[in-house]
Amino acid sequence: GEPERSYRYSLSFTDGSSATMKKPRCSELRAKNKKELLTQLEELKKELMSARVARHNSSDPLKLRVLRKSIARIHIIINQKQKENLRLLYTNKKWKPLDLRPKKTRAIRRRLTTHQENAKTLKEARKLSKWPQRKFAVKA
Numbered sequence: 001g002e003p004e005r006s007y008r009y010s011l012s013f014t015d016g017s018s019a020t021m022k023k024p025r026c027s028e029l030r031a032k033n034k035k036e037l038l039t040q041l042e043e044l045k046k047e048l049m050s051a052r053v054a055r056h057n058s059s060d061p062l063k064l065r066v067l068r069k070s071i072a073r074i075h076i077i078i079n080q081k082q083k084e085n086l087r088l089l090y091t092n093k094k095w096k097p098l099d100l101r102p103k104k105t106r107a108i109r110r111r112l113t114t115h116q117e118n119a120k121t122l123k124e125a126r127k128l129s130k131w132p133q134r135k136f137a138v139k140a
Contacts, residue, residue: 024070029077041074 029037048067055064083100090096120128 023066024073026073026077029074030081034078034081037074037078041071041078044071044074 024040029040032040044067048064048071051063051067055061086097087100090100
């Protein structure tokens with residue numbers, strides 16, 4: 001058979017020792033504030049630097065990969081929180097930054113707004129008011 005591969009996920013990133021390290025979960029990271037995230041990011045970066053130095057005589061080659069992925073995870077959470085705060089800031093404002101607007105497709109973005117589509121000329125509005133739609137009822 002195939003060799004056991006449980007060694008890949010036996011790392012954790014809490015106290016700095018490689019034997020008891022595990023990947024930070026995004027749900028746990030979202031609960032933290034920006035300051036805590038930045039301190040954790042600095043710790044992981046320092047750990048990555050030391051792991052790079054000790055790479056050749058280290059017994060665990062996957063530690064670098066897991067560290068890099070964990071740093072990326074923290075960056076993702078920081079950026080998500082930043083964008084979320086910007087969205088809150090720009091709610092009910094007349095203009096929004098382009099990256100906060102809905103992407104959709106180019107054709108949909110260039111389409112008239114519903115207000116513009118439903119706008120009527122004076123002549124058309126007069127005609128509609130003079131001859132409104134008739135209501136019919138079927139006699140049983």
